[in-house]
Structures are given as structure tokens and as C-alpha cells.
Amino acid sequence: MKHLPNILTLANLFCGCIAIAFILNSQPFVNEINGEQYWVSGTSQAYYGSLFIFIAAIFDLFDGMVARWLGVHSPIGKDLDSLADVVSFGVAPSMILFKMIWAAYMAKPHAIDVSMIAVAPAFLLACFGALRLARFNNAPSTTSQFTGVPIPAIGLVVASFPLINLYNPLGIGMMMQNEWILYGIIAVLCWLMVSKLRLFTLKFHAFSVKKYWAQLAWILLTLVSLPFLKSLSIPFSFLLYIILSIAYKPSQQ
Numbered sequence: 001m002k003h004l005p006n007i008l009t010l011a012n013l014f015c016g017c018i019a020i021a022f023i024l025n026s027q028p029f030v031n032e033i034n035g036e037q038y039w040v041s042g043t044s045q046a047y048y049g050s051l052f053i054f055i056a057a058i059f060d061l062f063d064g065m066v067a068r069w070l071g072v073h074s075p076i077g078k079d080l081d082s083l084a085d086v087v088s089f090g091v092a093p094s095m096i097l098f099k100m101i102w103a104a105y106m107a108k109p110h111a112i113d114v115s116m117i118a119v120a121p122a123f124l125l126a127c128f129g130a131l132r133l134a135r136f137n138n139a140p141s142t143t144s145q146f147t148g149v150p151i152p153a154i155g156l157v158v159a160s161f162p163l164i165n166l167y168n169p170l171g172i173g174m175m176m177q178n179e180w181i182l183y184g185i186i187a188v189l190c191w192l193m194v195s196k197l198r199l200f201t202l203k204f205h206a207f208s209v210k211k212y213w214a215q216l217a218w219i220l221l222t223l224v225s226l227p228f229l230k231s232l233s234i235p236f237s238f239l240l241y242i243i244l245s246i247a248y249k250p251s252q253q
Helices: 004-024 044-070 075-106 116-137 151-159 161-167 169-175 179-194 213-247
Strands: 029-033 036-040 145-147 198-200
Touching: 004 044, 004 075, 044 075, 044 151, 044 161, 075 116, 075 151, 075 161, 075 179, 116 145, 116 151, 116 179, 151 161, 151 179, 151 213, 161 169, 161 213, 169 213, 198 213
Parallel strands: none
Antiparallel strands: 029 036, 145 198
């Protein structure tokens, strides 16, 4: 049983590798909504890639929980978790952004090929994610707050992009066909990971509504948003998490 947390972490890594394989094999195609045609960056393989990023997040959630339940902690487990996270929530989402930027350039009139310089910013997400993990591993542990947005949250937001691209809610999918919007998203996400923002965790001790109102509000509003916002529910949950974290005061605990 003592090896179970590491097995779950390796399952996270395995899912991240499968996600990369699916995303690499995806190709853009033309979609049409309300008579308007636009490029969608991926076939069903891109959505399978996103699915495996979500599955990786489930394994990432449970490996820590199981380690705490079993009272099993080791430097190897901590390092292994970071290595898995940088693949599943850093490299795999970077590949999604790589494909989206490539598709944005290929949608231009007379496009023949895309320079690697143009798509290279996508991989900054993995680089800043690795920096965020390294900083986290060497910072004093706290049960109430993170400093900077955790890389799994960033990875899940990017994993929702292929669905937003496909269903085009509120026209956002078409807006994300613009390479400059994608560059802006990359810059913001990279900054959030290494910023000094204090964000609450979901570790509950001596539970009470007064102490954990922000966490409860986030969970409730996220669940309520699912049937209404659908593919936009993950970005909505992400923004809500940041807003509530800014409003949350750990001194209340």
C-alpha cells in the first residue's frame, strides 16, 4: 500500500504522455456555425488529448490524498509528482497551444507554412510551469494558501480550449483563432504561475462555513455553471478561483 501514491502519480504521467500523443496527431479542420466558417485546431484526437489531461488531474488529486491517508511521504514522491505535473499540465497543454497558434497562422490567406519562431511561445507555458513547481517544492509548506496559480489549474484551463474552439460559445472560439489573443493568453497564464498572488487551497481542517466560505462558494458556483456554461465552465471556474482567493482572508481561520 505504501507505493500506491507513487503508482497514482505515474498514472498521472502516463495520461499526460497519451495526451501529448493524441494532440500531436490532431489536424485542423473547417467548422461552420450560423453560416460562418472557421478553423478548428484538431480532430477528435485533440479532444481525447484534453480528456487525458482531465484524467491526469484526477490522478494528481488522489495521489496526494492517498499519501496523507496512508501517512506516506518521501522526497522521491514529491519530486515524482512534480515531474508528472510538468508533463501533464505543462508540456501537454503547451502542445494544445502550439497546434492552435499553428492553425491560426495556417488560416491566413496564402499560408503555406508556419515559422517555428511563431509557434515557440506556446512552450513558455511548460517552462514557467516547471519554474512554478521548483519554487513550490522549495517553499515552506502551508495548508491554507498557494503562492502563484498551481500548474494543474493552468493545464485544465488550456485543456478546455479545444472544446471552446469546437463549440464556439459566445463567439469565443472564433476569437481564439487570432494568434495575438493566444500570445496574450500565454503571457497571462505564465505570469499567474510565478506571481505573488495568494490563492486558497482545498485542504479543510476543523471545517466550518465561516472559515471556508470562499472554497465552498467556488465549488458551488462551479457546479451550478456546468449545465449553463458547458465548455466555458472551466475558464469561469478558474477566474472565479482567482477572484475569490483575492477576497479570501486566511486570518479568518
